[in-house]
Amino acid sequence: MIYENSAAFLTQHSLLITTALESICAPIVLYLTLYHSMQMKRYRYLIMNHVVWNLLMNWALCVYKPTMLFPAPCVTFAPAIHNTWFTGISSMFLVFLVANVEMSVVWSVLYRFFMSYPGRVSDFVERRRGSIIVFIVGQLLVCLFVLSPFAIFQRPSEARETAEFLKRLPHLQQYERSTGYLCTMDIEITGIVLLFGVMLLVFFFVAGTVILFILGRRVTNVNKEGFFAGSAHRMHKMLFKAVLVQVIVSNIFQFVPTTLLLLTFYVQWEEGTTIAAVCVTMVQVHGSVDFITMMYFIVPYRRQLLRLVGRQTGKVWSEQTHDRGAGPAWPVAGHLGIAREEDGPTQTNLADKVLAQTKNKAWCGEAIRGSQRYLQRSIQGILPQNDQIHRGQDPLPPEYLSKAVELFEATKCGERYKVDCNGDYDIDFVAGGQDVRIESVNLVEKEDKECFLKIGRSWDEGFYIFWPAVLCQPRNLL
Secondary structure: OOOOOOOHHHHHHHHHHHHHHHHHHHHHHHHHHHHOOHHHOOHHHHHHHHHHHHHHHHHHHHHHOOEEOOOOOEEEOOOOOOOOHHHHHHHHHHHHHHHHHHHHHHHHHHHHHHHOOOOHHHHHHHHOHHHHHHHHHHHHHHHHHHHHHHHHOOOOOHHHHHHHHHHHOHHHHHHHHHOOEEEOOOHHHHHHHHHHHHHHHHHHHHHHHHHHHHHHHHHHHOOHHHOOOHHHHHHHHHHHHHHHHHHHHHHHHHHHHHHHHHHHHHHOOOOHHHHHHHHHHHHHHHHHHHHHHHHHHOHHHHHHHHHHOOOOOOEEEEOOOOOOOOOOHHHHHHHHOOOOOOOOOOEEOHHHHHHOOOOOOOOEEEEEEEOOEEEEEEEOEEOOOOOOEEOOOOOOOHHHHHHHHHHOOEOOEOOEEEEEOOOOOEEEEOOOOEOOEEEEEEEEEOOOOOEEEEEEEOOOOOEEEEEOHHHOOOOOOO
16 A cells, blocks of 8 residues: 555564574674685675675664655655754665675676686786776775765755655654654656666666676686686686676565665555565565575585584595505605604695605795796705605606596696695696695594595695505605
8 A cells, every 4th residue: 555564564573583694694704704715815805895785784774774655755764863964864875885785796796707817807806906996996986876866966954855744744744753754855856867777777787697698608618728727717616606696696685676666666656665665675685695695605615614513524535446556645645745754743734844845845836926926936856765856757656646636626737737735835746737725734643543644725625535554654655
């Protein structure tokens, strides 16, 4: 009915539930983004940007409780916000938050799109300060654009606005002094502005769909060797799925409700008040659904949550053939410069161990990050079997090379395998090419003398290589 919200029970109770749920999920996502997604580099800041704006918008909706009383051109707010200048500021703040939430999704899609073009484009987005400037300037321009109607169409005097409010909503006369409200004086011009907003949203929807289609094609169909190598390609495929779900959720819970809300005022539907209330409720639900899907579809987040609740266990790669020299763990360990020390701890950081001066050190190359570019320098190593200085040859036997490639998700890149140990160093294996971020490698010995090489990767944590007790003692298998 006109001026009446027929779904008041649903909309009033859902507000507190969604706000509480989002207030719980948001800190979890922020924690996971800060401490368990270092490999995402700048993209993780876009995730945090998205989370913060969603949380602020939901809190604002919970405090303001806006109600659109169609067909009257008025918006009412919670009784705590009285009919003062602050009501206009509150309206601007709500529009500002909605615009930033929408833009946070746009930035995520654009980031993934430009990162699908390796080379100068992706380097600019990932490493250059200019991309940060573009982000800030773009954000400011969008905010100025969506807030410009408040400056162009100035708010009428309090007396005139009160008269308009009582003229349009005479049955609310007794609540006028205790209710915050904002009314427009020119319904026709307001309708045209809102129709333009609908057309603009449709344009962004079409453009975003085209960008997503191109991005999906590049991630799934473009030649992998010319696109992303190894785990980097796997990461981009996973993040594409995550951003695709993010866009779908945003379309269902933000784009469609916002478009319908603007269209309701222009068309002046009789059930406009109920439609508007349901639309606002869907916008409130968006944050909770978005955070939950984000924690599920971004694999490191899901694994870390499962680990925190005790549901995640490490993978075990069991070698089926145990004849002498068959187990891949010791050759891999020796190649990486890892040994079980008799009088010391077995846990070691891969980058520190490989670059340390030990007899198990393998030939490698270290990439040093400087001036936002990688500079290569060679390091000659000493092989364990004969203390011979070894240059430019593969210390891994051929039968173990394929296993090492599989373990570290290697992709041939020239004549080397490249491993990003901890985000600060690139370790170049002599024999081929891969791109994997390894945080730590532990040599673990169980009570029953079964040995494991535990690979702590930022992408697939808790990965174990098993070899039998007969191979636990250090041997020169290389």
